[in-house]
């Protein structure tokens with residue numbers, strides 16, 4: 001990027017193209033946008049723009065380019081890897097006001113939505129047609145479909161239904177040069193390269209998604225939800241392996257460990273879980289009525305055989321929601337434990353879950369940290385969560401050390417460094433753990449095909465250092481981030 005124009009002329013230009021009420025520039029307004037859910041990574045944007053239409057996004061992008069200022073798409077800011085930060089004094093383009101469901105086609109089972117539609121709102125809106133939108137991040141009451149597309153988000157039901165990429169049929173994208181393209185088709189059969197697949201999971205680095213066509217799924221005839229109560233997290237992990245090996249395909253299998261149970265039970269999300277349990281395993285089966293009853297019985301028997309003290313079967317919808325409240329409220333409940341929460345997001349082969357969980361807890365203990373686990377066990381997608389206070393520099397350094405050790409451990413076990421929260425600024429320097437320089441160069445070429453000047457969400461995804469990271473945040477460049 002070349003030299004910047006002065007900020008006031010950029011601000012004036014932004015007000016000009018979208019209207020003054022859609023541009024935030026006051027310090028107290030910008031504070032809100034300094035971080036996403038990963039609070040110890042922060043960068044103050046130069047301005048925040050709130051467009052309502054694709055045309056407005058185009059005008060904002062063109063204004064930023066004219067002033068040679070980078071820009072960053074943002075949804076609800078629930079990302080947990082620093083993906084929506086405006087580095088290099090950039091402009092945030094927040095799509096939350098683009099929140100209309102444009103079209104629902106129940107017969108062909110798809111919906112066309114704007115990127116700011118909140119994930120849970122889509123399922124509510126199509127319920128009347130007997131349909132739902134399957135990817136269900138635990139943040140689904142807040143996160144947006146634009147953010148889900150950018151992060152290829154998953155959720156508890158990813159085990160059976162797949163991640164966002166399995167549910168996006170077509171996209172409208174404002175390219176970093178301001179041109180608008182449409183990728184894919186509502187039938188799900190694009191000709192040529194799978195460019196929808198390239199954009200899903202690209203973390204806002206290939207352009208700004210302004211419309212999404214998503215696949216809808218029929219609501220299953222019957223759903224059974226079971227709560228296995230285990231003496232420890234390792235036996236719960238073993239039960240997950242046994243259930244999958246038996247040939248069953250549960251819709252969801254989620255583990256909540258003892259520390260998380262304690263936090264949940266002390267919070268507004270209290271669900272009546274036994275606080276003396278080592279872990280609980282939520283198991284959900286869905287499908288045709290005749291099949292689900294038998295599958296639930298087999299699941300229950302397998303969990304008991306692997307050491308569950310007890311398996312409760314939800315008697316009604318209210319009890320089902322109670323089980324899920326514990327899982328989905330877990331992150332919120334941890335807010336009681338400390339001012340900050342670091343949510344790790346690595347994936348390991350499922351068969352290695354028991355040993356990895358033990359090793360992860362040992363890392364937390366060795367660094368004297370409050371580490372708890374609540375995770376998508378069926379997918380092997382771990383979320384070791386560390387509660388801490390970022391104002392304590394020593395504690396922050398230990399959190400970062402532990403986080404790095406956990407990532408290495410997972411990669412050495414054959415896993416990857418992110419399941420669903422993305423790489424962002426948090427893990428960009430760890431990309432070398434899983435990708436060679438040639439791999440990264442190939443990815444950069446793809447990126448350059450969309451964004452040759454690297455103006456759209458720079459400083460994310462790609463390493464900025466060659467494994468020189470240390471526990472000191474400054475050594476990792478969190479305060480002064482070079483672009484690419």
Ligand SMILES: Cc1cc2nc3c(=O)[nH]c(=O)nc-3n(C[C@H](O)[C@H](O)[C@H](O)COP(=O)(O)OP(=O)(O)OC[C@H]3O[C@@H](n4cnc5c(N)ncnc54)[C@H](O)[C@@H]3O)c2cc1C
Pocket residue numbers: 036037072073074075076077078079080083084095115136137138139142143144145146147148149150151152153154155156203204205207208209210331332420421422457
């Ligand atoms: C309590 C909690 C629980 C969570 N549970 C899960 C979970 O179960 N599964 C899961 O996958 N994630 C989970 N997350 C992470 C997060 O909610 C998801 O990554 C979500 O998809 C982010 O959506 P958002 O709208 O908040 O996006 P943001 O945080 O605003 O942005 C995330 C990324 O998307 C890009 N982006 C946003 N909008 C657009 C757009 N229109 N076009 C292009 N790029 C865009 C941004 O630049 C950024 O890189 C959780 C987060 C929290 C706080």
